[in-house]
Structure formats: C-alpha cells, structure tokens
Amino acid sequence: MKARRSFKTLTMSLALATGAALMTALPASSATTAPANAQPLPSAVQTHASGPKFQLTSSNQKAAADKLLADHLTTRANLSDVLTNQQFPNSAGVTEDWMKLREMRSCAGKERGALPPDPINKVVDWCWQKSHGDDVTTDWFPQGMSTTGTADGADGQIQGRSAVAVAWHYENKPKQNEPVGTGCQTHNLLKLSFIDRETKKYRHVLLAEPTVSGTDSNFKFVTGHGGGIVWYGNYIYVTDTIRGLRVFDINKMAKVDSYGEGVSTYGVNGGKSSACGYGYVLPQVHFYSQPSCTSGTGDRTVAPTEPICHSWLSLDKTSGKPYKLVSGEYHMGPGGRVVRYQLNDFGAATHPGLLNLSGNKTVVEDAYTLSGYTNVQGGMTWSEGTAPLNFALQKSCSNVPNVFAKTWVGDTRATRTTGCTGAPLTPGGPRVQKGNWSAGTVEALSHWPKRHIDGANVEVNELWGLTEGVCTGTPTPKTDEPFDVCTGESGSPRLSLRAIYAVGFGDPLVQGLH
Template sequence: MGFKETRGLFIATWIAGAGLAGCGPTLEPEPGDEATGAGQQALTEGAPLTTHDASCLRLQDQGTWSTYASYMTGVGPALGLPAILQDLNRAGPVLTATTHPPAVGYKGGFRWNDGDMATTEWIPQALTAGVSGSSNVAIASWHYAPTTAPEKGVRISVADISDMSLSAVNYRHLLLVLPTGSGNFTVVPEHGGGLAWYGNYLYMADTSDGLRVFDLTQIRQVSTSTTCETAIGKVGAEWCAYGYKYVLPQVSAYVVPSTITSPCRPKFSFLGKDTRGTTPVVLSGEYCNNTGTSCPYDGSTPGLGGRLYRWPVDSTTYRLQTVSGVVAPERAYIMNEPNVQGVAPIMTTTATTSYWLSSTRYSGALFKVSTSASRTAYLSGSGQWARMPEGMHATGSGTNLWTVTEGYNGTTDPAAGGRVVFFVDQASVD
C-alpha cells in the first residue's frame, strides 16, 4: 500500500537482518536513565520502569497520505475541526461536588448525556486533547461492543472543554472510516484503545499492527437519512455512516512488518502524547494481565511484561520521523504493572523517564512510575481514584491531568463508577 514491491522487499529484508535477539531487558541503562542497572531488575509489580532493548522493532509507513485523501474528494468538501465545533449536538452535564468520582486533586469534569451513559453498544476507551482555534478540545474514542453484525468500528467524541464553569460540555460523535476507493469508505474495525493528537493528525492504536492516522482537516459530512442508519459507504446517491453526520477518514498507517514476530512484535493497546525533551513522541503501550491477556514479553511473571515505547514525531509535519519510510522507537521500557490502559507524561519534569499509568488493576488505579523509584499508587478502593480509568492526557503547562473512564459494572451514577471525563491537579499526584 503506497510502496513499490521492490522497495518493500528491501525494507523487509533489512529489518529481518537486524536480528530479533533484542527485545529483552537490557543489561546496561541508556544514557540519561536515573537508575544504575535499571535493566537488571526483575519483573516485580510496582518496581521501577525497566529499560528495554527495542532494537529489533520498526514501523513502516504505509504511504497512503495523498491516495486516501483523494479517495474522499467525491464524498464532499473537506471540513476542519473548527466547523465541527460549531455543530456540537450533545450536552454532557458538568460534574458537581456530589456527582464527581473520588480522585486526589480533583478539579473538574463532565459526564456524557443520558443515552451515552447507559448504552451497551459503545464503550469509552481513549482520550487526547489539544487546541483548535480559540477552543480547548478533548477527543475520546469509543469501541463498538456488540458481537453481531454489522461492525461499526470506532467513533470519537469531540468535546469543547474551553469553559468548565458552564453547566454542560457540548460534544458530538464522528465515525472513523477507512477509504476503500474513489468516493467510498468502510468502518475501521479496531478497539480504539489509544489516541494521540499532533497538529492535524489523530493517531489511533491498531492493536495488532501499529498506528493508524486520521486527518482532522479531512472530515466529511454524510447523509443522515433513514437508509443511512443501517448502511456504510456509498449507497445509491448517498454516502452513509450508520446515521452519523460526519466521518473522519484514515489517511495512512505505521505498521509492524510481518517479518517481525513475537516476542519482538508488540501489541498497541493504548497511546499517549509526550512533548518533553528535544523531540515530541507518540507513546504506545501494551495491556496485559496474568489471566487471559498476556503480552509477547512477560519474563517469568505473566501480566507484568507490558512494554512502553516512544515513537519520535517530526515537529514540522507532525508525522512520525522516518528513514526510508521506516520508524524506529526512540526508547522503550517494561512497565512492571498489569492492566495498564493509558499513559501520560509527568510534565512537571523535563526528564523523559517518568510517567503516569492508568490501570484497571484494583478496579481502578493511577500509578506514578519512573526508572528510579517504585511506583506511587492512587487506588479507587481507597477513594483516591475513579473506577475503570482508561486513556489520559497531561496538559503541557504541567497544570492538569485528564482521564476518561469506561464505566463500572453498568452503573450510570458518575460518582459511583459511571462514565466520566475529569481532570486533576498534576502537582497533587506528582
């Protein structure tokens, strides 16, 4: 896709020749790591981050940037995010002293409207945030839960969080789509477990293969007719997206070549955004536990081998930095934590060796982790954090830490585990 066959063969051969002997704990810490011999530590829950050798891993740019954008021209004019912010059609009540979940340093938040709080078809997963014009914007992903056809893939919620003193936050759902040919598209059949927003690009975790990229300047309006409520793509003279008014198309992807296999080949469960250091990065991490969801590298302790990768971003184009279409991770760690669902950088330090991890361990936890110290834990069972937290976003100013929850045990009460988006004071959990 986007590569000539001979070039793709060269890259695949070069990657295979790099060897798969790495991807284990490295015996020497990388320059700048705070802990001497961090890579020698065993996989112990709550232990410091372990430096990881990721020299075997690469991502390959699919190179469909212009092709996929051209496929969408027949659907209608391209719309940017500012146009969507003028057409938000749902209201999520702002949380109050009696409706917000317990969380150390709590500052504010909102819940979804009644229908979105109660639906069993869609489940919140990831969160990222940024600025569009004069508006502060949060973007959350939802994965489609039913196992019966049709598959609807992933939707995102665009929410205007500019003024959290109002009574409600306005938002709208958009359906993510994959262009399939000139003037046509289909759903994106993924979990939507991670998001990271850079420039006009929205990165999404592709669990098995890498990162998908969506262009926020390429949003298209489609039909909301009765016919379109049960259809996707071009139907007669209409373009449909299961009743959604807007679609956000994929423009390219960064994938792990098929020549890279386990244990080098990771899962892409969640994403984060880190602007510390000289180069901004997309963070990607693996969810694993000690029962049904293991990770490719778990050492001798199942559930603790989830890895965290740093993928460098070009600060001009906001695409990943590539050499001959190939991206190498800047650095990698083993998290020594189970059930990790999200990551955010600790913005009160310029060191890139410390993070917050969002986990559904203990029904909900926030872990502060680094290469130099055992974790600090904020647990839902102790009234320190919300239940079932997922994706996170740390504001670059070092002020707020945002998170989204997927909902606990079907409750619609936001204070007792219902679906919420909220933020806390970064300094309170640092």
C-alpha cells in the first residue's frame, strides 16, 4: 500500500472579481491504494460533458428588472438596510413584532444533534429564532446556503457586510380532499434569509421575477426547491431543480409599498407593490433554462442523456479562470451527476460575473458521476495542481447522523453508501450507526476563505453547512435506533434539528471523514 499523504494545507492563488490575487488554503487530497473491501467502482468518475444534457440556454432579464425598478420599485435597498433597519411598524404604521429583525441563537440541548459531532470544533453553531417558528415550522424549509465569504474571497464582505444567505421553499403539497395552495401559499414559493455574521440578525426577502407586458412592468413570485445557491459578487445563483438556474442581483434589491403580517398579495396592484408581507424583494436578472429533468427524483438508474437535475450548488475558484459553478444532482441511488460550468470573473470582457457562453449556450468545463454515493444534498470541489479533483460531499440521513465524505476522482476506498444504519450486530440488538456527521438532513456546503477582522484580511478557511430537520413526533422513531435524535420526542413542542454551522475546513477531524 502506498504511504498516505498527510492532510496538509494547500495554499493556492485564486483570481478574484476585483482582479487582485488571493492565497486561499484548501485541504489536499490523500492518495491510497484500494483496501481489500473496496467497492468495484471509484466513488467519483469523470463522464462525458458534451451534448445537451448539461447545456443551459441563456436568457437576460436585466432590462425587465431595470424597468420594474424605474416604474414601481423606486425605493432601493442594500444589505445594510435589510440587516440593520428594525422596521417595527408595518406599511400602515402599526407596530408589528412580525416585522422586526430576527436573531440567530446558539443551539442548545438536543438541538446540537444537528451540528457536526464533538470533538470537531464548531466556529459557528446557530439555530433559528424561536418566535414566529423559524426553527420548527413545517411550512417553510431551509435549503441552499452561501456566504459573502464565497462571494468575495478577499475580505469576505459584500457591500461592507459579512453575511450568509439561505434559501427557503414553502411546503404546501396538495393533500387528499384539500385545495391546492395558491398565491402566497403556492407550493415551492421561494424566499431568502440574509443573516449578518457579526450581529446574527436576519430578515427574510422574497425572490421576484420581473415581467413586461407592452409598456407595463410587474413582478411575480419565484417557485422552486431552492436546494442550492451560490453568492458571487453581487449575483446570487439559485437552482430551479428541473428547469435550470436563476440569477438575482443584490444591487437591485428594493423595498415594496405594502408589507406586514396581514399582507397576502404580491406584485404591483393598483400602483402599489407588495411581496406576500415581506418588506423587500430581490429581482431576478438572468435565467439559464433547460428541458425538464426527472433523473434526480427517484431511486433508479440515471439516464445518461437526460438533463441533469440541479439539486445543489457551490463555487470553485481553485483552478484559475474561468471559475467553476458546480451543480450537483440529488439521487436516491448511485449515479447522481455533478457538472461544472465555466463562470466568468467580473473583469471578463463578456458576461462578467455570469456563466460563459458559446452560441447562447453555457460552456461546460467537465462533469462527473458519483458512483459511490447516494442522496447527496451538498457538495463542493477543489483542485490541487495535477492531482485528481477533490470532492467534499454530504449524504442525507434524516434524523440519524448524516455522512460527510472527503473523496477524489478515482478514489476506490469503500464508501458509506448502503444506508445510514446497518444491521444489528446481534439478533434483536440496536442497529449499527454509519453516520459520522450532523443529524437533521444536511442541505448545503459552502467555503469561507477569508474574513475582515480588526482592519485586516485574515485567512479562516471555514466550511459552512446547513440542516433542515424538525422532530414532529410523527411517525414515532424506531426504538432500535437510539442514535435517532428524534427518539423520545412527542412533537409537542417540536425539537428543531435546523442549524447553520461552520468548522475548520482543514481540521483533520473533518478531512479524515469518509
């Protein structure tokens, strides 16, 4: 067996949107020969990237967004407005607790099961505010996450703020003999939460797609799962799982006219704008579309010619320009795919900050199949010279500990793919725990390389993640799985397994997981 290379820290030069050079530390891979119990295929293999299955068609909506702002959304807003304006009264002037800034809190007690396990050091261990139910609501579920650390690796700030963005989708699937949700209760309605890293204050903002009919401008809400987002400069990329990728511009954020807990309208009506009660909207400026996908929605073999389902996103700057927007596919069986699109930096002559195009089609850098992993709901890639491409992946396991894996193309080590729990070692005994990570269904991974601290840009090299879970008490957890965090929970009150965490990306306790 070859000697394993240590998990040293690799320092790489990344070109930033500003054109400045940044030295960012990312963990190096470890090359080993296959163990005796290795799986038959490598955990990740490169696949053909050509053809329409990964290509997206570009549609620019900037002009429509600008007209909407000029015609109706004339009160512009920035991150400071959203994250510091307490906004106690609603638009009618009535003080409303629902409109106040909310605040993340430290997770406590059994909630900490939603964090990476001890002794891994948690730099951040946030749970959502209890009032208004953000921590346990089953109407809204947090999904994708990205940060200003990803958006600007030089100092980790955008518009002078260090912030985190989280996408939520509204859960309103039609039930038997119940009406389908409409309007502001439409299934998969999307919003973002912006969280100030320093104060932990946050506010929800509705995503808006501009529309133009003749000379009239308006906007409609956006729907989708929101499973992946990437913040890059002033743009926030959001997955539309079956249809492609949407792009929103925080430089075009605006305040609406009517807002408050009782407001249930959206768009412009009678000359007044509203956004399902929220005070701010974030307009869409670009859409990369594709034919609808189905491969990421079931436990079956992925058709190799079928369009990819965009379940999660991350950003890779480690191999130089053009950067790589990484989109991964959730799949219940092995074979979920990962595609990396060429992403222009903000100094590019064409399409600055947007995906590289050829003939109005996105340019694919490369693509991979995750032969050794199932149920991946968060991942990222990074390069180190000529070594195989590295992957960090999260496998979701609901309320039992999930799986975090650091792997690389061609890695033949055995993986934890056969399930999150194993058969009892003795008849009638407890099942074997296979997870090595947080419980509560993992949803996203994001890298934060540097922070602006005390006037200096400091390398922090943090790995951020998010979980979405809630213990509702139904169904009752299996008694033979004592490591199910929901075991013993009645559902009244509900236990939150909904957390945001950050750990050291170079921590050997993290990089040694597989």
